[in-house]
Amino acid sequence: MIVCVVGWTFAERARNRRALEEARHEAAMLRAELAALDRAIPDWQADVQPLRVADAAGARPKVTRETLTLSDLETELSELIAQLMAQQSNTADLVQQLVAKTSDHESPEQAERARQAAVQMLQASAHQNQQQLESVRQKAAALLVDLNIPIEIATMEASEALDKASLRAYWPFFEAKRERDTLQGVAERLRMRIIQEEVDRGAGLGHLEALAQEGQQQLQSARQKAKELLTTLNVPADVSTMDANKALDAATLRPYWPFFEAKRERELLQGLDERLKRRLIQEQIDAAAAAAKAGGQ
Numbered sequence: 252m253i254v255c256v257v258g259w260t261f262a263e264r265a266r267n268r269r270a271l272e273e274a275r276h277e278a279a280m281l282r283a284e285l286a287a288l289d290r291a292i293p294d295w296q297a298d299v300q301p302l303r304v305a306d307a308a309g310a311r312p313k314v315t316r317e318t319l320t321l322s323d324l325e326t327e328l329s330e331l332i333a334q335l336m337a338q339q340s341n342t343a344d345l346v347q348q349l350v351a352k353t354s355d356h357e358s359p360e361q362a363e364r365a366r367q368a369a370v371q372m373l374q375a376s377a378h379q380n381q382q383q384l385e386s387v388r389q390k391a392a393a394l395l396v397d398l399n400i401p402i403e404i405a406t407m408e409a410s411e412a413l414d415k416a417s418l419r420a421y422w423p424f425f426e427a428k429r430e431r432d433t434l435q436g437v438a439e440r441l442r443m444r445i446i447q448e449e450v451d452r453g454a455g456l457g458h459l460e461a462l463a464q465e466g467q468q469q470l471q472s473a474r475q476k477a478k479e480l481l482t483t484l485n486v487p488a489d490v491s492t493m494d495a496n497k498a499l500d501a502a503t504l505r506p507y508w509p510f511f512e513a514k515r516e517r518e519l520l521q522g523l524d525e526r527l528k529r530r531l532i533q534e535q536i537d538a539a540a541a542a543a544k545a546g547g548q
Contacts, residue, residue, distance in 0.1 A: 370448050377441040384434040391427040395502045398424055402501040428500070439519065446523060456534050463527045470524045473517040480510040 395405055400421050404412070409429035412418050418425075449462055481491055486507050490498070495515035498504050504511070 366448065370445060373441060373445050373448065377438065377445060380434060380437050380441060384431065384438055387427055387431040387434055391424060391431050392499075392508075394424040394427055395500065396505065400424055400502060402503055405500040405502065406497045442519075443523070443526075446527070450527070450530060456531075456538055459527075459531050459534055463524075463531050466520070466524050466527050470517070470520040473513065473520050477510060477513040477517045480513050484510050486510050 398421055404418065404421060405424070407425075409425040409432065412425040413422060413429070446462070446466075450459060480486075484507055490504065490507060491510070493504075493511075495511045495518065498511040499508055499515070
């Protein structure tokens with residue numbers, strides 16, 4: 252009987268280790284796919300640009316097996332960007348699979364180590380995405396200034412601007428803007444997912460309260476920074492109330508960009524703080540109900 256139990260225990264541990272290795276292998280494959288897509292997007296953008304110019308001039312090249320129409324290439328490019336966002340999301344979703352595969356038959360210590368490994372995977376993806384985002388932000392900002400794009404045009408949706416032949420002189424900026432907005436969305440989703448993993452650790456109400464307090468401190472710091480920049484840069488009242496994303500696409504407001512970057516960060520942290528507070532209140536209610544139920548028995 253003892254031999255059977257010991258054999259079953261080792262078999263379960265071996266199965267969980269295999270599941271963990273499989274999940275890690277899947278994560279490595281996803282990162283490789285992300286890198287490949289990231290390299291492919293600039294090539295497709297380079298292919299689209301001359302076709303846009305030809306299309307606007309009414310001189311479309313003859314379509315053969317080796318050539319594609321403008322709409323075909325733009326569709327391919329949009330699909331590549333969508334795939335990039337989906338793959339980043341899949342990396343985040345893989346965390347749940349990793350934790351699920353390793354938690355059912357493991358000790359709390361083993362489950363916690365697995366969760367920490369999963370969070371590290373998310374953080375690595377977030378770091379990679381942030382580097383790509385910063386690079387594209389700088390590229391978009393430089394194009395915005397170099398091309399001297401009027402504010403009413405620069406704040407247009409990228410997809411709308413890229414459909415207007417009259418704006419072809421500004422297309423390089425809008426291509427960078429579209430990629431920037433995509434990576435920004437991925438960055439925010441990964442950031443939320445990392446926080447959610449911390450919240451879901453199941454370490455008790457005290458851990459959640461500590462997370463909420465840390466989030467509040469970060470929010471207060473962001474608020475203070477935005478307030479100081481508002482005063483230091485002497486941002487006009489009618490300008491400071493602009494949407495941060497739109498203001499950061501206005502070359503004429505470049506002197507105020509540091510304030511709007513701080514404002515965007517403040518608004519993101521505000522959203523995170525509100526979600527944590529709602530979760531904390533719910534946990535406190537549940538804890539009080541559980542205590543009342545236990546006291547009544």
